[in-house]
Amino acid sequence: MNSQVSLGLLVDQAFYGSPYQGKDAWRAAAELGAEWICIVEEAMELAPERLLQFRNDADAVGLPISLTACHAFGLSDFRDVVREFHLKRAEAHIDLTGELGGEVMKLLLGDWFWRAMWPEEAQWQLLATSVRRLADYAEGRGIALSVKPEPMRTSLVTDVDDLVRLLDDVGSPALQANVDVSHLVVAGVSASEVGRLPGRVNSVDYSDSNGTYHEHLVPGEGVADMAAFTEQLLAVDAAWVGVEVGPFSDPENAYDKVGRAMARSREFFDTAAARRV
Numbered sequence: 433m434n435s436q437v438s439l440g441l442l443v444d445q446a447f448y449g450s451p452y453q454g455k456d457a458w459r460a461a462a463e464l465g466a467e468w469i470c471i472v473e474e475a476m477e478l479a480p481e482r483l484l485q486f487r488n489d490a491d492a493v494g495l496p497i498s499l500t501a502c503h504a505f506g507l508s509d510f511r512d513v514v515r516e517f518h519l520k521r522a523e524a525h526i527d528l529t530g531e532l533g534g535e536v537m538k539l540l541l542g543d544w545f546w547r548a549m550w551p552e553e554a555q556w557q558l559l560a561t562s563v564r565r566l567a568d569y570a571e572g573r574g575i576a577l578s579v580k581p582e583p584m585r586t587s588l589v590t591d592v593d594d595l596v597r598l599l600d601d602v603g604s605p606a607l608q609a610n611v612d613v614s615h616l617v618v619a620g621v622s623a624s625e626v627g628r629l630p631g632r633v634n635s636v637d638y639s640d641s642n643g644t645y646h647e648h649l650v651p652g653e654g655v656a657d658m659a660a661f662t663e664q665l666l667a668v669d670a671a672w673v674g675v676e677v678g679p680f681s682d683p684e685n686a687y688d689k690v691g692r693a694m695a696r697s698r699e700f701f702d703t704a705a706a707r708r709v
Contacts, residue, residue: 437666437701439694440498440674441466442637445648446690449683455489460687462493465694470499470538470674475524483531490533497532499635499672500525501580505542507562508555508588519562526570526577536635536672537570538578538610539563543586559588560601567604578635578672580610583618583646591616592625599632608634611670613661614648617641623660626668633670638697639677648676650689651696662704673701 443466447457461469471486490497502525506518522539529537541559544552563579570577579598581589589595595609609632616625618641626633640654641647651658665673677693680686 437673437705438467439465439638439697439701440468440470440672441690441694442674442676443469444472445676446678446693447683447686448679450680450686451684452687455493458489458493458495460690462495464687464691465698466495466675468496468498468672470501471497471532472501473528475502475528476521478528483528486532497534499536499538499578499674500529500532500534501538501540502526503540504566505540507541507566508559509545510550510555510558515558515562519565522566523569526566526573526575529575530573534575536576536578538580538635539566540580540582541588543584544588547586556588556601560598563598563607564602564604567602567607571604571606575606576634577607578610579607580635580637581612581615581619583615590619591621592628596628596632608632610635610637611661611665612637612676613656613658614639614641614654614676615646616661617643617654617656618645623657623664626661626664630668633665633668634672636665636670636673637676638665638673639675639693648678650677650693651675651700658700659704662700663707666701666704666708673697 441461443457443461452460502522504522506514509515609629611633639648640651641656643655675693675697
């Protein structure tokens with residue numbers, strides 16, 4: 433990765449509630465410097481004509497839909513029928529990613545349930561088995577999966593230790609890590625920890641943090657050491673850096689805030705790349 437890192441935008445989140453919706457939001461993203469977008473859609477409800485519209489809109493604004501995301505919260509449920517439903521749903525999202533022309537699907541996992549009552553090791557093994565099945569399915573379709581950490585105490589994957597453990601336990605080339613800067617800061621994870629993931633990061637959710645709760649701020653406008661995180665992301669050769677800001681409390685100002693976020697992100701990466709040289 434160099435100073436010309438490819439920056440994308442998590443477009444639905446950034447323009448949520450703003451005057452910019454649908455293709456207008458995608459066009460705004462292109463105007464503000466995004467080179468690709470990540471969208472979140474429900475694969476099991478998406479009509480064929482809607483899928484065609486997405487493809488046409490992406491072509492019209494000149495932005496590929498490179499990443500998608502799937503909230504897969506039931507992969508470690510101890511009931512087979514529940515786990516199977518969530519596996520089938522996640523497989524449908526992998527198919528949708530390919531149909532949209534995407535390359536990576538971010539996998540957002542659930543929480544420990546009945547913690548201290550249901551054996552955690554047993555639940556973890558259910559999770560690893562489920563993710564391995566999804567990774568095999570994705571690999572066969574040319575899609576990569578990216579496991580995203582969540583900052584809540586009850587989350588199955590919250591930090592770099594959890595990411596490394598799951599990647600090792602699954603052992604698939606189709607599965608890598610997502611580094612969500614804001615989430616790691618809330619979880620108390622230092623930037624240096626990212627250095628434990630060389631060659632294992634295939635997506636980044638790039639934003640600042642308030643340091644206390646789940647919020648995604650314009651880079652440079654929170655408490656995160658964005659310079660340190662950026663240097664580590666360059667060191668591990670992270671791919672697909674997506675700017676993640678919003679939803680904003682003042683969505684009428686989303687265009688200006690997204691523009692500032694894109695510009696500041698580019699500045700952080702250019703500065704870090706120059707320092708490495």
